Amino acid sequence: MTKTGDKWQWIIGDAPPPLDPHSKVKHQLVRDYLYKYIGVLMANEKIPRLKLTLVDGFAGGGLYTDGNGIAPGSPLIMLQTVKEAEAYLNATRTQTRRAVEAQYHFVEPNPSSFEYLTHTLKAENYGHLIDNDIRLYKNKFESVCADITAAGVSHQGGQRAIFLLDQYAYNDIAMPTVRNIFQNLKGAEVILTFNVDSLLTFLTDSKQFHSITQKIGLEHYINWQDIARLKAGSHWRQMIQRQISHGIWKASGARFMTLFFVTPKGNRPWSYWLVHLSNAYRANDVMKTVHWEHGNSFGHSLDGGFFEIGYEANKDIDVTSQSEMNFTETRAFDDTLRSKSVETLQDLLPRMIYSNPKGLLFNDLMSQIANQTTATEKIVKESLHVGVASKEVQAVIEGGGLRAKGSSIHGTDILIPHRQRSIFLGHL
Ligand SMILES: C[S@@+](CC[C@H](N)C(=O)[O-])C[C@H]1O[C@@H](n2cnc3c(N)ncnc32)[C@H](O)[C@@H]1O
Known part of the structure; x- marks a missing residue:
């Protein structure tokens, strides 16, 4: 391995780079998400097979040094997790096997790291899959994204595809590229890392930053005139984060997004986001479940319970001087957030239902x-x-009857205001 700045290069014959705590958390999330999502898509036992396209757009060399041992990188994690999920699907079956037919696309432009990845795949007994189910690209992701998307379309089966785009900073992926993925592959999802801190720290209303943010498709979402004023205030990071998160969501064209900080326990500062974009609501819910399961490793700086993605002037303390608008700290997915969410939703959801x-x-x-x-x-x-x-x-249950408990509600239930109470309460 060699290191240039904060970037590693894998070299055959050398020890692989150390696995940093952030990457460890990220790997756990990818593993858990993929495993759970395969379970959800295959929940119906009658489904015999799942066709899936798995893309690692910033693959690296495939191995890390972790303490005294060796840990897999994201390409191996994808391969291993599919195997494990498939074994689970078949654990209690005696007859026909259920299959996850995954096609993998691993992209790594650094020649030395690419050779290392190829070597690792062979050493881990995946060599026979190379050029069949595993396709390797010694290119920058953006230059092969269209080809990979086309391969995902021809893999059929609902065009389900997960793109892991684990860039080092924030400017190796342009949002129009992500938008193209969603436009051309109907079952696509994208997991994107975005080092928001390294963008924010130096961000100014300058030619340089207009050009950088234009290149990645986010220029229009930044309120440039406001940056200097915000930076003079106390909560500028959160304010600008809102604009950028809103930009990522809008520019990607995806319907659903989760965007949270990754942080290993006790490790500060909160520096980069893990963003999940999808058009499927179920995928969004599975990702949130994984965030809660690793609650201390993820953070958010949004209102507990309910928030708007994007800049809200009424939440800008420097505009409103309302210091009780407390969304400024970054917090974990912990019991406090959970109770705050339940409390807020308990109040808000009946209002939404009464307005329908x-x-x-x-x-x-x-x-x-x-x-x-x-x-x-x-x-x-x-x-x-x-x-x-x-x-x-x-x-109200489809076909008749009422639920007695919130936890028994099904997706097809219709929520209605209690008739008599709504007459008494009028508008809530
Ligand atoms: C953070 S590392 C990836 C680690 C890997 N995802 C893992 O967790 O095991 C980023 C990798 O992206 C590669 N890279 C840099 N620029 C790239 C680009 N434009 N397209 C694709 N890969 C790129 C680097 O050479 C590096 O190996």
Whole structure:
């Protein structure tokens, strides 16, 4: 290995680079997300096979040094996780096997790291798959993205594809490239790393930063005139983060997004985001579940419970002078956030339901609020429990009957205001 700045290069014969704590968290997330998502897509036992395209757009050399041992990099993690998920799907089956037919695309432009990756795949017994199910590209991701997307289309099966775009900083992926993925591959998802701190620290209303942000497709989302004023204030990072997160979401063209900081336990500062973009609500929910499961390793600086993606002047303390608008600290996905989310949603969801007197399908409610809450579907159901149990809200089962508990609500249930109560309460 050699290191230039904060960038590693893999060299055959040398020890692989050390696995830093951030990457460890990221690897855990990729592993858990992929495993869970395969489980969700294959939840119906009658589905015999899942076709999946897995792209590692910034693959690296495939191995790390971790303490005294060796740890897999993201390409091996993808391969191993699919194997494990497939074994689980077949664990109790005696007859026909269920299969995950994955095609892998690994991209690494650095010649030495590319050779190392090829060598690693062969050493780990994946050599026979190279040029078949595993395609390797010694290129920059952007130059092969269209080819990979086309291969994903021809792999069929709902065109399900996960693109892991683990760039070092923030400027190796242009948002229009991400948008193209979504436009051309209907089942695509993107997991993107974005080192927001290294952008924000030096960001000024200058030719240099206009050019950088234009290149990555985010220039229009930054309120340039405001930067100097915001930077003189106390919470400028959060303010500008809101503009950039909003930009990533809008420019990607994806319907759903989670965007949270990755931070290993006790490790500060909060420097980079792990962004998940998808058009499938279920994918968004699975990603949130994984964030909660690794609660101390992820953080957010948004309102607990409910938030808007994007800049909100009414939340700008330097504009409003309302210091009680407390969304300035970055916090973990912990019990405090969970109770705050339940508390906020307990108040807010009945209001949403009362403003839909004809009823609101639970699935539609979830799609409407997915980008505005850190809460998973499970937490939302928990938040509805008080309303359902007190009959303030009724969850009507498709085909008849009412739910007695929030946790039993199904996606196809229709949430309606309690008729008599809505007459008494009028507008909430
Ligand atoms: C953070 S490392 C990837 C680590 C890998 N995802 C893992 O977790 O095991 C980033 C890699 O991207 C490669 N890289 C740099 N610029 C790139 C580009 N434009 N397209 C694709 N890969 C690039 C670097 O050579 C480096 O190996």
